[in-house]
Amino acid sequence: MALKPKASRIPLQGPHFTPLLPHSTVKLTPSKSLSVFSRPGVRLNTNSRTVQVSPTTNLGATQQRVAPKPALFPETTTSLGVPQTINRRLSMPGLAPSEHLLPRIRSRAASDPDLAMRAVRNPRDRNTTRSAACSAVKRCCQLSQVGSVLGRAKANNQDSYFNVSSFAPGAEMVTLGVSDGHGEAGHHVSGLAAKRLPNIIRETFVHYVGKLTDVWPTVLIESFKKLTSDLSRQSFDTTYSGAPCVTVVLAGSFLICANVGDSRAVLARRNGVSFISVALSRDHKPDFEDEKQRILDFGGRVEAVRIDGEDIGPLRVWLKHEDAPGLAMTRALGDSLAARIGVISCPEVITTPISSDDSFLILASDGIWEFISSQEAVDMAARYVQEGRLEEGCQALVAEATKRWRREEDCVDDITVMIAELGNCA
Numbered sequence: 001m002a003l004k005p006k007a008s009r010i011p012l013q014g015p016h017f018t019p020l021l022p023h024s025t026v027k028l029t030p031s032k033s034l035s036v037f038s039r040p041g042v043r044l045n046t047n048s049r050t051v052q053v054s055p056t057t058n059l060g061a062t063q064q065r066v067a068p069k070p071a072l073f074p075e076t077t078t079s080l081g082v083p084q085t086i087n088r089r090l091s092m093p094g095l096a097p098s099e100h101l102l103p104r105i106r107s108r109a110a111s112d113p114d115l116a117m118r119a120v121r122n123p124r125d126r127n128t129t130r131s132a133a134c135s136a137v138k139r140c141c142q143l144s145q146v147g148s149v150l151g152r153a154k155a156n157n158q159d160s161y162f163n164v165s166s167f168a169p170g171a172e173m174v175t176l177g178v179s180d181g182h183g184e185a186g187h188h189v190s191g192l193a194a195k196r197l198p199n200i201i202r203e204t205f206v207h208y209v210g211k212l213t214d215v216w217p218t219v220l221i222e223s224f225k226k227l228t229s230d231l232s233r234q235s236f237d238t239t240y241s242g243a244p245c246v247t248v249v250l251a252g253s254f255l256i257c258a259n260v261g262d263s264r265a266v267l268a269r270r271n272g273v274s275f276i277s278v279a280l281s282r283d284h285k286p287d288f289e290d291e292k293q294r295i296l297d298f299g300g301r302v303e304a305v306r307i308d309g310e311d312i313g314p315l316r317v318w319l320k321h322e323d324a325p326g327l328a329m330t331r332a333l334g335d336s337l338a339a340r341i342g343v344i345s346c347p348e349v350i351t352t353p354i355s356s357d358d359s360f361l362i363l364a365s366d367g368i369w370e371f372i373s374s375q376e377a378v379d380m381a382a383r384y385v386q387e388g389r390l391e392e393g394c395q396a397l398v399a400e401a402t403k404r405w406r407r408e409e410d411c412v413d414d415i416t417v418m419i420a421e422l423g424n425c426a
Contacts, residue, residue, distance in 0.1 A: 136250045136354060137165075137174050142418040143394035145402070147367070149411045158187040158243075159365050159416035160194035166202045168209065174250040175201055178263050178416050179333070180365035183241025189334040190243040192234065193227060197247060200226050216251065217349045220258035224333075228345045231334055240325055242334030246281050246363055247347075253354050255361075257281050258347035260331040262366045268378045268385075270357040275382045277374040280350060280361075284331040286315035291330040300341030317343060360385045360421045367415030368397060371404035381419055390419050 146157035158181030165174045175198040181190035200223045208215050208222075224245075231238060244261020257265050259281035267278040286292045286302040292315075295302055301318050304311035305326075317327045317338055327338045333345050362377050372380075377397060384393030397417045405412040 136253075136422050138421045138423040139390055140176070140418065140420040141390035141394050142416070143391075143398050144416040145398050145414065147412045147414040154414070156187045157414050158182065158190055159367070159414040160187075160190040161363075161416055161418055162194040162198055163418065164198035166198065168202055168206050171209070171251070173202070173205070175247065176250075176361070176363055176418060176420060177245060177247040178363045178365050178418060179243045179245040180261070180263050180367070180414065180416070181241070181243040183335075185236040185238060185241035186243055188234065188236045189231065189238060189241055190245070192231060193243060193245045193333060196230055197223065197227055197245070201247075201249065216249070216256045216351060220247070220249070220256065220347055220349050224258065224260065224345055224347045228333065238334035239337045240335070242332040242338070244329060244332055244366070248280060248361060248363060255280060255352045255354055257350045257352070260284060260333060260345055260347050261329045262369070264364060264366070264369050264374070266362045266374045266378060267352065268359045268362070268382060269355070270359055275359060275378050277378040278352070279374065280352060282348060283369070284329050284348070286317060286328075286330055288330075294344075295330060295342040298340070298342035317341065354422065358422050360419055362417065362419055364397070364417040365413075365415065367405075367413040368401045368417050370401070370413065371408065372397070372401055385419065385421055390421060393419050
């Protein structure tokens with residue numbers, strides 16, 4: 001059955017190409033980053049010229065040329081170093097080629113037994129012995145702002161977040177997360193992640209605790225697998241819609257981060273009188289050789305949009321013979337069309353021990369990271385955290401990101417930021 005774009009215009013959606021009516025025109029901003037994205041049959045208009053992108057044929061014929069659907073959750077894993085993530089508008093650092101078809105489970109943890117959470121004799125008695133996870137988060141604040149197009153607010157804020165403290169038998173965990181939807185049903189995808197993922201993680205932990213030594217990579221990968229299964233049973237269409245999702249679990253004296261897509265988690269670590277940013281996650285972009293190679297192996301192609309021989313905006317994922325879906329990330333929840341060419345929902349899991357120098361966490365959607373680097377965000381938030389003004393810290397980050405979006409683009413993305421101050425974990 002042929003897949004056809006819907007004959008209606010959809011609000012602008014971050015890194016994802018959205019359908020537009022044939023022959024409609026969109027402005028291409030001077031920053032050379034596409035502020036309006038489209039699928040086949042769109043005319044791109046610059047300040048000095050109009051460029052017609054040829055309409056494509058129906059996608060039904062493409063299905064026979066595309067490689068089989070990739071395994072979203074391969075079994076084998078490898079280890080890979082953690083690069084310092086940077087603003088996505090800069091060139092991303094390359095990684096050495098490796099077993100690119102395999103998910104990365106990377107760990108900076110100590111010995112495996114240390115990953116087990118400390119026991120609590122009576123989980124319901126909050127006045128007795130507490131697990132480190134509960135005392136690790138002193139305060140947590142978050143702020144989410146709907147985006148705008150040409151100064152007018154969008155219909156939906158497609159970002160979602162969650163901050164859940166829950167008990168499992170003999171242990172307590174804090175689960176934080178941010179999800180950033182894109183596409184027509186993106187807010188449904190991110191909303192389901194925020195609603196379901198914390199409970200799925202808890203239930204999966206209960207199932208695996210005591211059966212594995214290093215339990216958390218398995219717990220988080222299986223949790224995302226269950227969430228992906230839930231998405232496939234929903235009534236909304238995820239052909240061109242999906243969401244990145246970054247999740248951090250505080251368990252015992254460890255931070256365990258699971259990430260798909262380009263939302264990001266950063267740890268602020270004291271370094272004398274200042275703070276340095278420590279990447280807890282890696283943005284999943286086609287810039288990385290291992291991520292790019294997976295797309296190519298499954299019959300996709302990786303290219304930026306080209307106009308008059310010039311690359312416009314970031315690298316994007318496309319079907320081999322069609323100009324769709326144009327996704328600027330290599331892992332995401334949903335995005336069933338992109339899943340046929342290697343875009344997977346299997347998270348990259350990183351475990352980091354908490355030290356006494358660790359001060360706070362920042363989790364945010366790419367509405368923050370588009371124009372603000374990890375170190376900038378830590379520097380901006382540090383003063384507010386030290387003075388106990390986490391709400392104002394969130395407001396400052398959102399305000400600065402909004403100002404930079406307006407300076408560079410005709411639209412402002414949805415922006416969500418969460419700051420969690422850590423307690424004494426020693």
